[in-house]
Amino acid sequence: MLVLIKISLVVAAFYFIYSRLFQNKDLSFVEFIQNLINYSSFSTNTVVVLVFLSILNWFFEINKWQALVSTVTEILWVEAKSQSLGALTASLFTPNRIGDYGAKAMYYLPQYRKKIMFLNLLGNCTQMGITTIFGTVGLIYFAHHHQPQLNYVGILIWLSGIGIIGLLLVWTFKTTWLNKQANTIYRLFGFVKRISNKIILKVALYSLLRYLIFTFQFYYLLVLFGIDMSYLEAMSAIACMYILSSIIPSIFIFDVIIKGGVAVYLFGLIGVSESIVLSIVTFMWILNFVLPSVIGSYHVLKFKFPKTTS
Template identity: 50%
Template structure:
């Protein structure tokens, strides 16, 4: 129906959507920081000031790590999308940061798929959706591989008592459910956004292996950067723990947090809860852990979202949508 509206009406409508998206994102960020029952805002700020977080050296170093984190994400998007359409690093920045802002309120950042796709004309959008899926799978692959390794070390070091009979039952249920889903998908022609799951599989298998390898390496670099950023914050708050020891906990945290569905803006609470539990084994108090998780969220998602809001407000639809 929207395509039948007059040009000026459509322009007004899309401007309203862009402004609403940015306002909503800023509102939820503000609410999450100031109306947090778990971490009172002024206590949080006072604690940061006490530990020297606001020193110029510390802020610059944390900002540099954030910059590299998002640079590699932007570079990864530019590389992965290149077989479909060549874009500049500036275009990739607009799409990555703009999509971050637009997807801030959606469960598990699902809105990112549509946000990136609308930067392209209709004939490219299905392919862009699949490329974004591939990009997220590569990042999830790194999180899973390092998470499983880290969690294995964590469990062996702290001799966590696992209920093996219940764990075995859980694994059997998951395996049976997965096998059932695969069987149903093979017997039906289920499609998502106009393309079948078989086409999705074919697309990924036929995608240039060199670009997949590059995407995986860039995902790994991102992971090493933001996990080191977490470790650096531990040292700033006076937590004396070896890097490898800390990494076994940090990788476990990201693995466990990544498999819990969430609205993205509440991701900080989920990571916070998991982190508080895991770091309790090394005697780190809950308040310190929550401060670190919140800072990670601010530097890696809030600040980039603020930059992304500029791109959202200046977004222009492709010509075929006008």
Template identity: 50%
Template sequence: MVVLSSFNWSFEIYKWQGLASTIQPISAKASAEQTLGSLATSLLTPNRIGEYGAKAFYFNPSLRKRIMALNLIGNLSQMCITTIFGVIGLSFFVILYDLPLVTKNLNWPQLLAILFGCVLGLLFGLKKLTTTKQSKTLQFLRELPKMLLLKTLVLSFLRYASFSLQWYVLLSLFGISLSFEDAMIIVSSMYLLASIIPSFAIFDVVIKGGVAVYLFGLLGVPELPILIITTLMWILNLAIPAIIGSYFVLIFKQPKTEYSL
């Protein structure tokens, strides 16, 4: 579990190193300090929004807008992977199992109408973004190398795969007999549903725990092992990295001219 958690944050650190290095080269050590330090400072902010400002403080004021934009790209790539696999998993879940919260209140035409509306909204937003008068920050984002964006998506996928695999291993260790396919359908659905609920990162275990108990409960899985697994995942992938990041926050020094590598 510790090894998989290390992979999880190693992918995130490597992803941020690649993004930040487009405007100022940083080492893997500096990327780890910025990634874990910003995690620690963002725990008490809604949806970890404090991470944007925390990472920006590691750089000169003239670079901070672009740093925040790059951080947005990194978070959007992770959300993109979560949404893609979550929609696939939730679709299979609704088809294969009885999901009362959906099937009780919505029929398939309504579900298709909602999906169609979401797609239209996304297309409208993208069109507005491409036709809006360009700012320096927007122009900077458009000029990012396509290979960098692809690499960011790949690293986001590898990170998603690492903590999804953690769930499957923990389920096996607790003697819960689910096939890999069934486990991934539920886990991907859980991460999608939990991601759309506004919350503070420090209470993430409560949100994911509630969603996980409900989804696994539909397959007859007891509540206690799911709550324990959710807590272990929170400790390994959030609490421990945040504690390490707190050390980097304590030794943080505001850069005078440029970030010290």
């Protein structure tokens, strides 16, 4: 049964990749290849640099996961690599990669799984925090220079609605569900307090390095496609793209489409063609998700449930 599940996950991941590349209505695969040939300055050296940046990106992600898990149990770097890449493949086709939480938890004994999922959340929140800090600065700069026509009233209404719904849920469940989960919540808070400042600083540093790497990678692709703009202008648009695509509420499986749509609008204000922007977003997705997923498929097929100690 486990073998069938593992094969199904790998097949689903590869079908997802195939659908995204060959059934994309916004950018056909043929047009993508033509753009790479006609509008870019790719060479063996530039491809090596791009792939190296992707390897570096995932190297720090694996280091971050190893640091987080060390608060529960010590794991080797190769084990952290197997878990990170395997979970990526298993969750690639899930909405906003929510399946990553469960996939990583499966590598551990049942008594550790809640903490592992919480550590995964902590790592993602740290990454989101870095994105928010740089994205806010970039958004202020970009809005001042390009005056994007954002629906600020709609954003305010949406945020207010989320806040009201959240308060209603807390009020509704505070005497039932919340009381039942109180012990779990207290244990999790106690667990967080026991995480050393050294680990927290490591996780924050790895998140920062990852952000700097993949934003520079996007900028490097802009240069390769011959887009003439200043570094500051390009990075402000890139920062805006990542923060806006992160906070947009979505039930879409294809989160890369969301990034593509946001990027098309923002870079369109600067004068970059839609086709080139979509090509860069697609190439970023191939470099940072497709290639690691191919490696991760091996780890999915090699997965075994942890052995219980007698």
